[in-house]
Amino acid sequence: MLTPDRSEPSSPTLVKGTVVRGYLQALDKLGWRNEVLARASRQTQSDVERLPLDSTWVSVTPIEELNVIVGALHGSEGVKRVAKESVNQAVIPVLRAIIEGFLRLFGATPATLLSRMAQITASTAKGVEYQWTSTGPSSGTLLIAYTGRKNVPIEQFIGTSGTIEVVFDLCRVRGRVSEPVPSPAHPGFGATYAVRWGDAA
Numbered sequence: 001m002l003t004p005d006r007s008e009p010s011s012p013t014l015v016k017g018t019v020v021r022g023y024l025q026a027l028d029k030l031g032w033r034n035e036v037l038a039r040a041s042r043q044t045q046s047d048v049e050r051l052p053l054d055s056t057w058v059s060v061t062p063i064e065e066l067n068v069i070v071g072a073l074h075g076s077e078g079v080k081r082v083a084k085e086s087v088n089q090a091v092i093p094v095l096r097a098i099i100e101g102f103l104r105l106f107g108a109t110p111a112t113l114l115s116r117m118a119q120i121t122a123s124t125a126k127g128v129e130y131q132w133t134s135t136g137p138s139s140g141t142l143l144i145a146y147t148g149r150k151n152v153p154i155e156q157f158i159g160t161s162g163t164i165e166v167v168f169d170l171c172r173v174r175g176r177v178s179e180p181v182p183s184p185a186h187p188g189f190g191a192t193y194a195v196r197w198g199d200a201a
Contacts, residue, residue: 012148013060013127017052022090023063024048026082029089032070039069057126067155076179079155080162087163091124092170099170110167110175110197114142138198143183145190154180157191164195173197 027033037045044062052058071079092099098120099113106112113120117130131143144160146152157180168175175197183190 026085083159084162
C-alpha cells in the first residue's frame with residue numbers, strides 16, 4: 001500500500017478547506033469516518049481535527065492518505081463512492097453557477113466540462129493539470145497530472161473516476177469511465193481515463 005510521500009518539503013497540490021470538509025462529510029454519510037480516521041497517521045488526524053476555513057488553501061496530503069485507507073477497507077469502489085459524494089457535498093454547490101454557465105454556452109455534454117476542467121476547478125484546486133482529447137462525438141480521454149509531484153497514490157486517481165461520474169449526472173447522460181491508466185509521460189504523478197457517454201457508453 002503506497003502512502004502519500006510526506007518527504008516532499010511542501011506539496012504543490014493544494015485544495016480549498018471546503019474540499020476537506022466535503023470529504024469528511026462523505027465519510028460521515030457512508031458511516032466510515034471513525035474506522036478510517038482510526039487508521040490515519042497522527043498528522044492527518046491532527047489536520048482533520050483542526051478543520052481549515054472553507055476558503056483556506058491546504059495540502060491535499062490528508063485526503064490522499066484517507067483515500068489509501070478507504071481503499072484498504074472498502075476497495076476501489078469505496079474510494080470512488082467517497083470521492084463522488086464529497087464532490088456532491090462540497091464542490092458542486094460552490095461551482096454550480098460556473099458549471100451551468102458553461103453548459104448553457106457550449107452545450108450540455110460531458111465534453112463541455114471535461115475539456116474545461118482547469119477553468120472549472122481553479123477556485124478549489126491548485127497544482128493539477130488536465131488535458132482532454134476527443135476521440136469521437138461522445139468519447140475521449142482525460143489526462144490528469146499532479147505537477148511537481150512523485151509517488152501519488154493510485155487511490156487518488158481511482159477517486160477521480162468517481163468524480164467524473166458526477167459530470168455524467170450534471171449532464172443527465174448515461175456514461176462510463178475507465179479505471180485510471182498510469183501515464184508513461186508522467187511517471188508516478190499522472191494517469192489517463194477513457195470516457196464514454198450516451199450510445200457510446
